[in-house]
Amino acid sequence: MEFQTDIFEGVEPPSSSKYNLIGTKLPTSQDVYFVSKWHELFERYEMARIFLRKTEEENWDYWFNKVDDEVAQKGIELMFKSQMLETALINYNILVDLTWTMTYVSAEYVLYKFDNEGNVTNADEIIGMHSIEKSLDMLRKTENGVSTPHAEGNPFQYLKVMRPEFSDAIDLIVEFWKEFSESKIRNIYNYIKHKGTPCYKEIEALGDTRFFNLIIGKESYPTDIRDVRKVLSIDELIDELRKFDDEKLYPYITGLIEKLKVAVDPSPMII
Structure with missing residues (x-):
């Protein structure tokens, strides 16, 4: 199977980085969160394409006797083919969901606490570098705040106000989701x-x-499990x-990564 796009390019x-220690900023926890989710996103994309390509398998000898x-x-070949197809389908959908998490994590939205007037009260706690233990805890808390772009009470619009540098990325997510949420996939x-x-x-x-058909009057009635399956x-x-991968997903993913890279501006020390 040939794709028109190359995920190893965009x-x-x-996997490597060169920088001058003089003047290079140290990585913040936010930088680490963003790059961590970027790696997860790419790994999921790899698996989606691998399993979709496997649907064109011709040598089945190592799969079954x-x-x-x-x-x-x-x-039997078609049964295995359908399972690989469903695995690819699941990975593609998880990949889309990960883009929301990647954006939430990058913006650190759920880590903010506010006073009665809406002012951030814990900026000193969430900005900069943290211990590994605290970083793990903060990232898990951030992941718990993820919701779909259309869910009631989702914070996308509020997040745009609080972190305007993420506005372009959020707009891209919302626009993509409008079409994808109703898609066949x-x-x-x-x-x-x-x-x-x-x-x-x-x-x-x-x-x-099928053993028999049951017709009463002009109506056919189910006599086989396949009559009622999707x-x-x-x-x-x-x-x-x-x-979908070439024409919709790839442009969305590459565009989102570029917008988040601008918003986060991660330290080159993190790869």
Whole structure:
């Protein structure tokens, strides 16, 4: 499978850094948080593409023992193919969710405390460098504050006021989510996550195991579990994911990273 975009060009975090110790700022906890989530984002993107590419697997010998029946063999291959496809789908959706966390963490929103007049009262606690133990605790607290861009009470607009340098990144997240939240890719992910397992046309086409049909009057009634399962196409979903990656996701991820790099301006000491 060929992608039109290269995540090693636009998404991969730096693996090395050169800088002059004189005049280079020391890393803050915020810098570490941002770069940490950047690495997580890239790793998730890698896995999504690896599993999507695996749907084109041709050598199945190391996955399972070959069977003599050609129809059965094809069915097993398609079953593995569908599982790889679903794994890619899940990774793509987790990747999108991570972009919100990455932005929250970068802005350190949930770490702020305010007085009755709305003034920040703990700026000295959250700015600068902290011990590893405190940094771990602060990052876990920050992650707990993440919500979807459309959730009631989400702090995106308020965060833009408090941290205007993150406005461009937040606008990008909200705009992307408007379309993605109603997309087929998100809907199928939510179905698999919360409701059930779909069946696939390509597998069902190999043979019909239905014992009988039940028709009363002009109405057909379910006599097989496939009558009530959600039906998808493996090939169609693979093609849709690949196009989504190249045309929608990649521009979104690379654009967000660039905007967050400007807002955070992380120390080159952190890679």
